[in-house]
Every structure is written in structure tokens, then in C-alpha cells.
Amino acid sequence: MKINAMVVHEKNGPYLLEEVDLDDPKDDEVLIKNYASGICHTDEFGRSQGVPIPLPLVLGHEGAGIVEKVGRNVSDLKPGDHVGVTYAFDGTCPACQHHEPYYCENFNQINFGGVAPDGTTRLHQNGQDVSMFFGQSSFATYSVVNAQSVAKVDNDVDLAYVAPLGCGVQTGAGAVINVAKAGAEDSVAVFGCGAVGMSAIMGAAIAGCKNIIAVGGNEKSLELARELGATHTVNRREVDDLAAEVVRITGRGADVAIDTSGNGRMMQSALRGLKYHGTFLPVAAAGTIEHFDVGNDVMMPMRTMKGTCEGESDPKTFVPQMVKWFKEGRFPVDRILTVYPFEQIDQALADSHDGKIIKAVLRICE
Numbered sequence: 001m002k003i004n005a006m007v008v009h010e011k012n013g014p015y016l017l018e019e020v021d022l023d024d025p026k027d028d029e030v031l032i033k034n035y036a037s038g039i040c041h042t043d044e045f046g047r048s049q050g051v052p053i054p055l056p057l058v059l060g061h062e063g064a065g066i067v068e069k070v071g072r073n074v075s076d077l078k079p080g081d082h083v084g085v086t087y088a089f090d091g092t093c094p095a096c097q098h099h100e101p102y103y104c105e106n107f108n109q110i111n112f113g114g115v116a117p118d119g120t121t122r123l124h125q126n127g128q129d130v131s132m133f134f135g136q137s138s139f140a141t142y143s144v145v146n147a148q149s150v151a152k153v154d155n156d157v158d159l160a161y162v163a164p165l166g167c168g169v170q171t172g173a174g175a176v177i178n179v180a181k182a183g184a185e186d187s188v189a190v191f192g193c194g195a196v197g198m199s200a201i202m203g204a205a206i207a208g209c210k211n212i213i214a215v216g217g218n219e220k221s222l223e224l225a226r227e228l229g230a231t232h233t234v235n236r237r238e239v240d241d242l243a244a245e246v247v248r249i250t251g252r253g254a255d256v257a258i259d260t261s262g263n264g265r266m267m268q269s270a271l272r273g274l275k276y277h278g279t280f281l282p283v284a285a286a287g288t289i290e291h292f293d294v295g296n297d298v299m300m301p302m303r304t305m306k307g308t309c310e311g312e313s314d315p316k317t318f319v320p321q322m323v324k325w326f327k328e329g330r331f332p333v334d335r336i337l338t339v340y341p342f343e344q345i346d347q348a349l350a351d352s353h354d355g356k357i358i359k360a361v362l363r364i365c366e
Helices: 041-047 107-112 159-166 168-179 195-207 219-228 242-250 264-272 294-299 315-327 342-353
Strands: 002-008 016-022 029-038 063-070 082-085 123-125 128-130 142-146 150-152 187-191 211-216 232-235 254-259 274-282 337-341 359-363
Touching: 016 142, 029 082, 029 159, 063 142, 063 159, 082 159, 082 315, 150 315, 159 168, 159 315, 159 337, 159 359, 168 195, 168 254, 168 315, 187 195, 187 242, 187 264, 195 211, 195 219, 211 219, 211 242, 211 264, 219 232, 232 242, 242 254, 242 264, 254 264, 264 274, 264 294, 337 342, 342 359
Parallel strands: 187 211, 187 254, 211 232, 254 274, 337 359
Antiparallel strands: 002 016, 016 123, 029 063, 029 142, 029 359, 063 082, 082 150, 123 128
16 A cells, blocks of 8 residues: 655754655554654664664654554454554563563564565665664554554544653663662662653652652743652752762662663762662763773672663553553653644654753644
8 A cells, every 4th residue: 555654865964854654564564553653863874874783764653543454363452543653572582482572583684674674675665675663663654563553542542642652661660660670768869850861750759768869950840840759859950960869869879760762971879879789860862971990880789780772661551551550640651742743753863962842743644
């Protein structure tokens, strides 16, 4: 079928709204009419060829829409279902077989290799293959997605609020809830107050953490962080020793520190602001700690630094759970979102880069 999609033809090239051919869904896939898609920094990582995804390419990996057609092996979804779409995984490797799809051994190839889990693309233009992104390419009017990456949600929630749950939001909230398993006696320090950081703060509030410390450099964002659940805020522009400030607030250091910034100073401070045997979770896609002392920062205080992805969430259950919390008023994700018409993608990106907004969502159709 013919669809409209934002196609990128060259490294750092413009998003061009063009006609593209989309294959019919295969036996394990569904056809989704996209109503919204979040914009994530990872999309820009793909456009800049941070990994060499074959071009041309249709980005977008936080889709939400309504199912229009299902493959013959799909039993848990049907036409008319409202859904959120998340990361792709093969479903067959040992990790997937152990119900840990976020550890999929082929995660990078599928999500950043331009293909669906079966190794081929569903998108074409003028007889040429067009690369997919995260197995969905949601910067388009329709997507064909493997059903295992599709989560059914209540149909009384605006799909623009559902879209970002599939990646950025579940990464932040899941880091606290699923990975750290933080609880009422824990202190959590969140470094960076973008969409992932704010989601971690909301996740810590859901977990009822004793101290929730937001570290950032924008006073407006820090004020919002307090409204979303932070018990303390630290302006990195006004405090020389961020680690010492976290220790001062908590009395002994944070149980969990999450860095969403990828900034070297912030990551080092997150690590050094931990208590004895605390856990550091870096979730940004890039970043370097220039002065990393294994003995004094990790081994002697017996701290753990753990790589994690997508909040280690089972999207079939965690995405609907976040929707439930949202409907209960406990997870106000709408407070961090700004919605733009699909054709205003460049403005949405500019406002994101300029720090005018926290998280942009594209409204693809009404």
C-alpha cells in the first residue's frame, strides 16, 4: 500500500514527506495506522548516522495508533485496538526465550540495522529498499510491526500521550522500578531533567522513594521536577560539588543514581554521590567519564555500575501499566509533552534542541 512518510536520504539530511510503499503484514505482524509518534534523541542519532543505518531511512520509534489488520498468527490483537509500539526483538534468542527481550542478542541489528526481526524491510520507494527503525518507522502514516512489540492500551487515552511510553518514558521509569527496584527506604538521584530524567522522577514517585533528587541546569525544569515528585532539586550551575550535595541531602549517599545526560561531569558525580554498595545506572546513549577511578569510585565502596536498556520492561505489561498510572493521576506524563502537527517536525526538533520543551510528540492524524 502507498503511505506517506518522513524519509531521510542522506546523513543529517532533511526530513522529506514522501510517498513510500509499505508491505502487507506477515503472519506475526500487524498493520497500524499511526496517530502519534514521540521524537527521541535516538532518532537524531540515526539521522546523523551515529550507527551506519542504510539510507534512505524512515525514522520514528515511539509510535501509537490503531490496529487495522493482523497476521494469521496474531491472537492477542485485533483491528480497532488502540496500541503503543516499542522496541524490536527477535523473540527466539536465549534472552527472549527467558522473557527478557530487552537483552535480545540481536537487539542492535534489528533496531539499528534497518530491518524487521526477519532481516528484511517492509518499506520501499521506487523499487529500492527503505530502511526501518526499531522495527516500526513511526514517522509515517502507517507501520507494519511484529506483534510482539505492540502493547494494547485503553482506548480512552489520547494516543499522543501513549506514544512516548514506548521508549524514552519506559527507559526512565523502568530504570527505577524494574532495574533498581527502588522502594520506600531508598534515595534516588536523577541526573538530567529531560524526558527520560523526568520519567525516572515520576517512576521514583510511583515507588514511593524517600528522597528523589533531581539534578539539572534549567530552573524551569527543576521546578517541574518538584511538581512531578522530586523532593529535592540541585542546580548544577550553582553547585560545585554535585556528589557532595547528594551525600549531604541523603546523609550517606544515594541508593540509586541514574544519569540521563551523558555528560562526563554529571556521570562522575552520579557515581561518587552513591552510598556504600549503591547502584549507578547510565541510560544515555553516549558519554565519557574522563577521570574514572575504578578503585576509589567502584571497587572500594563496592558500587555497581550497570548497563541497561529500555527500562528492562516487558512492554506488553509495562506500557499498559504506565497508562493505568496516568489515568489514576499518579504518572502525569502529559506534563512533559508538547504536541506538534506531523508536518511541523522541524519546528519540534528545533524547540527540543533549544530547550524550549521537554518532549515533542508528532500528531500524525486526528
